[in-house]
Amino acid sequence: xxxxxxxxxxxxxVFVALLLSMFLIFQHLRSYTNPAxxxxxxxxxxxxxxxxxxxxxxxxxxxxxLACDILRNLYEAFALYSFGTYLVACLGGERKAVELLEExxxxxxxxxxxxxxxxxxxxQTTTFYxxxxxxxxxxxRMLTIQKFGLVQYMILKTLCALLALVLELLGVYGDGExxxxxxxxxxxxxxxxxxxxxxYCLVQFYNATHQRLRAIKPLAKFISFKAIxxxxxxxxxxxxxxxxxxxxxxxxxxxxxxxxxxxxxxMAIAAIAHLFVFSAKPYRLLPLPxxxxxxxxxxxxxxxxxxxxxxxxxxxxxxxxxxxEVEVPGTSVKKSVQDILVGGGQQVVxxxxxxxxxxxxxxxxxxxxxQEKIHQISESSNEK
Numbered sequence: 161x162x163x164x165x166x167x168x169x170x171x172x173x174v175f176v177a178l179l180l181s182m183f184l185i186f187q188h189l190r191s192y193t194n195p196a197x198x199x200x201x202x203x204x205x206x207x208x209x210x211x212x213x214x215x216x217x218x219x220x221x222x223x224x225x226l227a228c229d230i231l232r233n234l235y236e237a238f239a240l241y242s243f244g245t246y247l248v249a250c251l252g253g254e255r256k257a258v259e260l261l262e263e264x265x266x267x268x269x270x271x272x273x274x275x276x277x278x279x280x281x282x283x284q285t286t287t288f289y290x291x292x293x294x295x296x297x298x299x300x301r302m303l304t305i306q307k308f309g310l311v312q313y314m315i316l317k318t319l320c321a322l323l324a325l326v327l328e329l330l331g332v333y334g335d336g337e338x339x340x341x342x343x344x345x346x347x348x349x350x351x352x353x354x355x356x357x358x359x360y361c362l363v364q365f366y367n368a369t370h371q372r373l374r375a376i377k378p379l380a381k382f383i384s385f386k387a388i389x390x391x392x393x394x395x396x397x398x399x400x401x402x403x404x405x406x407x408x409x410x411x412x413x414x415x416x417x418x419x420x421x422x423x424x425x426x427m428a429i430a431a432i433a434h435l436f437v438f439s440a441k442p443y444r445l446l447p448l449p450x451x452x453x454x455x456x457x458x459x460x461x462x463x464x465x466x467x468x469x470x471x472x473x474x475x476x477x478x479x480x481x482x483x484x485e486v487e488v489p490g491t492s493v494k495k496s497v498q499d500i501l502v503g504g505g506q507q508v509v510x511x512x513x514x515x516x517x518x519x520x521x522x523x524x525x526x527x528x529x530x531q532e533k534i535h536q537i538s539e540s541s542n543e544k
Contacts, residue, residue, distance in 0.1 A: 166417075170219055170424040177212040177424075180431035181205055187440035192496035194443055196253065199500045200246035201438050204385060207239040208434065211392070212427040215420040225416045226328055226335065230321040236389055237317035241310045241508070243385050244362055250376050251369060254303065260372055261302045302368055309361025311515035316354045320347045335416075338404050348397065355393065359386070377437075384433045392423055 185205055188198050214228035251257040327333035327343040334342025362382075370378055396419050402408045403415045 166421065167216075167220060170216055170421050173424045173428040174212045174216045177208050177427040177431040180428075180435060181208040181212075184431075184435055184438065184440065188438075188443065189496040191440050191444040192499070195496075195499050195503065196249040197246060198443060198496075199504045200242040200249060202500055203242035203504065204239055204246065205434055205438055207235060207388060208427050208431050210235045211388070211423055215423040215427070219417055219420040219424070222413050222416060225420075226325070226333075229335075230325060233317055233321050236393070237314040238508075239385075240358055240362070240389055241314050241511075242504075243381075244306060244310045244365065245507070247365065247369065247373065247378070248303070250373055250378075257303055257369070261368060302365060306361045306365040307511060308515050309358045311511050313354045313358035315512065315515065316350065320351055323347065338400070351393075352397075355389075359390065380437050384430065384437045388426070388430050392426065395419065395422060 185202055188202050188205075192198055211232055214232045218225040218228040248254055248257050251260055324333055324335075324343065324347055328335070332341070332343055334344045338345045366373075366378060366382055399408065399415055399419050403410050408414070408418070
């Protein structure tokens, strides 16, 4: 168990993180006017309470460290998937996203002529090359690649977490130990490549769509989310390497305690950032009469401009602009939670099944070709 003073300090940061995050989540649940977007926003925001709670429990009792770490890793993968799905929802759904990506692809594959017309470029490149260097040219396949990249990380993260639990029970996991006879370095290597691919897919999708996402200020959301997922994982690996090299104490409790204490602090900072980045205000104030009847706010603005009359003389004119907004009446928290759990869960299952089928498809084709080749060899040998 960590020292009392350290535990109290960490608990104070966790309290701030939980208070602000639950307040923001409740705001979204009470103004649940856009389920397609808000169900994934809530999932992303909930990452802070999960991380903070797991870290303080692990800091309080080191015996819970592995279980808390597994739970934290599982939710991290789901949060990454949720953020990618949120971006697609902000584009108007998968169908609108496909149309947008196809439009961007046509712009990339056509070059202007003097007359303003265009002709297709003659240079042909593979989908993988375009995805790596010209993501806008991939077209509708970009959405499939992005979804596959996020879901594969969610699946591998789950499998690696379960494998880590089994190896720990067998005494051969070696958390933080970079030795060949432990399972930790191999699992860390697999998750490293899986996470890098998932983040790269997300970055490329953002590069292809950020112009259409300007209304939601995607850069701030992307940085705040990526900082939690990316920084905390690398922070843990960095601490493990520093302890292994002798820069920090090699005691296992110290290594885990340092990581948990830093996460407690970082989650309080993340919760404050989420109040501004994932605010519920855009869903609470909508143009009249977009959603029901609520508190109506009318704001008038006057602007003084100079206009020219028939005799080319400048005269002052006043332009008056009236903006009317309606404050959406509170929605049922119970129904909002039900939609998040049922609707969100159903979509996750569908995407996981789709990704598994996409992964199995090439394997089945490869096995079929191998069987055909073996059959041809056997027939030719029988003829001889």
